[in-house]
Amino acid sequence: MSDYNLLIDGKMVPGDQTMPVLNPATEEVLAECPRASKNQLDSAVAAAKAAFPAWAATPIEERRKLVIQMADAIEANANELARLLTSEQGKPLADATGEVLGMAAFFRYLGSLELPMRVIESSGDRRVEAYRRPLGVVGAIIPWNYPLLILSF
Numbered sequence: 001m002s003d004y005n006l007l008i009d010g011k012m013v014p015g016d017q018t019m020p021v022l023n024p025a026t027e028e029v030l031a032e033c034p035r036a037s038k039n040q041l042d043s044a045v046a047a048a049k050a051a052f053p054a055w056a057a058t059p060i061e062e063r064r065k066l067v068i069q070m071a072d073a074i075e076a077n078a079n080e081l082a083r084l085l086t087s088e089q090g091k092p093l094a095d096a097t098g099e100v101l102g103m104a105a106f107f108r109y110l111g112s113l114e115l116p117m118r119v120i121e122s123s124g125d126r127r128v129e130a131y132r133r134p135l136g137v138v139g140a141i142i143p144w145n146y147p148l149l150i151l152s153f
Contacts, residue, residue: 015033103149
């Protein structure tokens with residue numbers, strides 16, 4: 001069984017708690033999943049907020065390249081990721097493979113987006129422009145039936 005950790009402030013740390021991950025077909029314990037305490041969650045959010053200004057200042061071209069690199073890493077590990085997803089969820093391997101490759105495809109799509117300034121109104125002495133900029137840290141509680149696709153969205 002592998003050891004899994006939380007990524008907090010650029011460091012891999014064990015959770016203050018754990019919970020078992022069961023194979024739904026056999027009820028075998030596949031792994032012990034780290035669970036963050038409230039203090040660890042607060043630390044993770046604080047670290048994300050502290051890192052945000054530098055990320056927001058990173059040129060869009062560089063951010064796009066990083067998103068494409070994530071797609072490359074997902075595709076390079078697609079078979080292993082699909083096997084893990086099947087073991088954890090009981091999802092058929094073909095469906096799990098589709099989810100993994102769908103995640104990579106969505107990252108490629110996101111990495112290809114141009115985000116130009118858009119003129120909403122231009123009349124007389126009035127001009128309204130829309131710019132897309134990073135807004136901040138996001139946290140979400142999500143359903144877990146398609147974890148990789150939901151994560152990528």
